[in-house]
Amino acid sequence: MTALRDILITGLLLGGLFALVSVGLTLQYGVARVLNVAHGEFIMVGAFLTFWLLGSVSLNPLLSLAITGPAAFIVGFILHKTLFRRLMHSSPSLDIFEGRSMLASFGLLYVVQNLARIIWGSDVEGYTFLNSTITGAQIPLNRLVALAFVVVLGGAFYFFLARTRLGKAIRASAQSPSTAQLMGVEINNVLAICFGLGLALAAIAGSLLSTFFAIQTTMGLGYTVIAMVVVVMGGLGSITGAMIGGIILGLVSSTVTFFHPSLTMIAYYVIFIVLLLARPKGIMGK
Amino acid sequence: MLAINGLSASYGNVQVLWDVCLRVDEGEFVALVGANGAGKTTLLNAVSGVMKPVSGSITFMGHRVDGSSPNTIVNLGLSHIPESRQVFTDMSVRENLEMGAYPARAWKDRRATMKRVFGLFPRLEERAGQFARNLSGGEQQMLALGRGLMSLPKMCMIDEPSNGLAPRIVSEIFEILTSLHKEGITILLVEQNVRQTLAIADRAYVLENGHNALDGACCDLVESDHVRKAYLGH
Ligand SMILES: Nc1ncnc2c1ncn2[C@@H]1O[C@H](COP(=O)(O)OP(=O)(O)OP(=O)(O)O)[C@@H](O)[C@H]1O
Ligand SMILES: [Mg+2]
Numbered sequence: 001m002t003a004l005r006d007i008l009i010t011g012l013l014l015g016g017l018f019a020l021v022s023v024g025l026t027l028q029y030g031v032a033r034v035l036n037v038a039h040g041e042f043i044m045v046g047a048f049l050t051f052w053l054l055g056s057v058s059l060n061p062l063l064s065l066a067i068t069g070p071a072a073f074i075v076g077f078i079l080h081k082t083l084f085r086r087l088m089h090s091s092p093s094l095d096i097f098e099g100r101s102m103l104a105s106f107g108l109l110y111v112v113q114n115l116a117r118i119i120w121g122s123d124v125e126g127y128t129f130l131n132s133t134i135t136g137a138q139i140p141l142n143r144l145v146a147l148a149f150v151v152v153l154g155g156a157f158y159f160f161l162a163r164t165r166l167g168k169a170i171r172a173s174a175q176s177p178s179t180a181q182l183m184g185v186e187i188n189n190v191l192a193i194c195f196g197l198g199l200a201l202a203a204i205a206g207s208l209l210s211t212f213f214a215i216q217t218t219m220g221l222g223y224t225v226i227a228m229v230v231v232v233m234g235g236l237g238s239i240t241g242a243m244i245g246g247i248i249l250g251l252v253s254s255t256v257t258f259f260h261p262s263l264t265m266i267a268y269y270v271i272f273i274v275l276l277l278a279r280p281k282g283i284m285g286k
Numbered sequence: 287m288l289a290i291n292g293l294s295a296s297y298g299n300v301q302v303l304w305d306v307c308l309r310v311d312e313g314e315f316v317a318l319v320g321a322n323g324a325g326k327t328t329l330l331n332a333v334s335g336v337m338k339p340v341s342g343s344i345t346f347m348g349h350r351v352d353g354s355s356p357n358t359i360v361n362l363g364l365s366h367i368p369e370s371r372q373v374f375t376d377m378s379v380r381e382n383l384e385m386g387a388y389p390a391r392a393w394k395d396r397r398a399t400m401k402r403v404f405g406l407f408p409r410l411e412e413r414a415g416q417f418a419r420n421l422s423g424g425e426q427q428m429l430a431l432g433r434g435l436m437s438l439p440k441m442c443m444i445d446e447p448s449n450g451l452a453p454r455i456v457s458e459i460f461e462i463l464t465s466l467h468k469e470g471i472t473i474l475l476v477e478q479n480v481r482q483t484l485a486i487a488d489r490a491y492v493l494e495n496g497h498n499a500l501d502g503a504c505c506d507l508v509e510s511d512h513v514r515k516a517y518l519g520h
Contacts, residue, residue: 165393168385171377175374178336179372179374182368184357184361184388184437185385185388
């Protein structure tokens with residue numbers, strides 16, 4: 001029973017984090033058309049910034065979310081307004097832009113990862129946070145707190161997309177950028193905002209992750225791969241699909257890791273292939 | 287209200303509009319007709335800023351708008367209701383209408399405007415909570431029209447609203463266009479349904495292979511041999 005409970009809690013926590021990260025990638029790919037290979041690097045940057053802020057100014061890791069998220073947003077917004085927007089205007093078609101922007105994001109991956117390595121080295125790092133267990137149970141408090149944060153942040157983001165004027169403009173732009181433009185949406189701003197929000201979600205997930213996992217400057221790519229698997233599994237461009245897909249993969253991850261940690265990666269691909277055989281266009285694909 | 291002069295437009299190296307001129311005065315109901323591929327949609331896209339023209343000028347309410355971004359043009363009060371409806375299929379009917387009210391000046395009045403739109407299209411009110419993808423073709427066209435009205439436009443450009451709809455629904459749509467015009471909205475209607483269009487519009491332009499072919503009052507055009515042969519089938 002307790003094993004089941006632990007698997008469930010860790011699964012939901014990882015699932016929630018995968019969902020945040022994958023929704024971030026969906027905003028970048030589904031709306032802004034940038035298949036951002038460097039996405040996971042911003043998880044790493046979020047994690048290390050939190051680690052560094054704790055060590056240097058003793059900032060509570062949960063409070064550092066309020067810094068890592070907005071900082072990543074600003075970086076993403078500026079990157080889109082300068083680099084990706086220029087690429088978009090110089091590309092003759094959207095397909096060519098997708099190819100070029102992916103190559104550019106490969107460049108970004110190396111720049112970010114190497115800068116991080118210069119600053120933080122390549123050792124495994126970590127810190128202990130809320131390292132107590134709830135009385136009578138084995139669940140570490142830090143995981144429960146992180147889970148609560150993921151649920152609240154995910155809920156808030158969902159509300160933003162579902163109810164606000166900007167959120168609706170983002171969803172409309174995901175379905176048809178040209179029609180959204182006819183409605184008066186300033187598409188270049190919306191695309192830059194989506195790219196920034198994508199990075200912000202990655203950085204926030206990284207900050208939360210550092211409260212219970214060890215971190216390393218090479219950790220990013222693994223998460224990028226997970227996010228890509230989730231985005232395809234959920235149905236390209238579907239935000240709801242990315243949320244559901246993330247939670248499924250998180251539960252798979254905690255279950256398989258509990259029994260046989262070395263099979264986790266394989267389990268991802270098995271689930272991925274089975275789901276795509278059953279629903280070739282993804283969970284929410286049409 | 288809208289003046290287009292010497293407009294040329296192309297896709298890559300392929301030119302599709304050649305020196306096209308068109309004028310719509312305030313309060314008029316003007317039609318633009320022509321065969322498939324004549325360049326009607328391209329013309330509307332150039333006016334609404336979705337596509338940048340190669341040369342020529344477009345003036346709306348005294349402002350030069352060629353080369354302006356679509357949001358500037360919607361903000362000036364020109365609404366483009368696109369070909370094949372283009373409703374946001376994964377959003378509810380209500381959300382589609384809200385998107386129509388996206389310009390800041392329309393957003394604050396969106397509830398009142400939506401009431402008016404529901405008055406015009408009662409069926410949209412019945413389906414307000416449904417996803418747009420579950421609407422019939424006729425209902426989607428009504429949604430596209432309603433959405434286009436949500437920005438409180440002074441003028442609407444409407445691209446083939448009758449396309450693919452049953453004759454009964456087409457008549458309904460045309461009646462709604464007539465009543466919008468009576469309410470004071472200036473209309474530029476693109477249609478292939480030439481007979482019905484010439485019956486409700488004031489003036490019409492005929493576009494052939496990207497060139498101005500004919501224009502004039504609708505009552506004169508229906509009598510013209512060329513129009514009768516090429517567009518009315520006798
Ligand atoms: N995106 C595009 N890329 C390349 N060529 C295009 C594109 N859109 C239209 N064309 C071409 O431009 C010409 C004019 O097309 P347009 O859509 O403006 O015609 P139309 O009068 O609206 O036709 P229809 O009545 O079929 O809607 C056609 O020859 C068409 O093939
Ligand atoms: Mg057309």
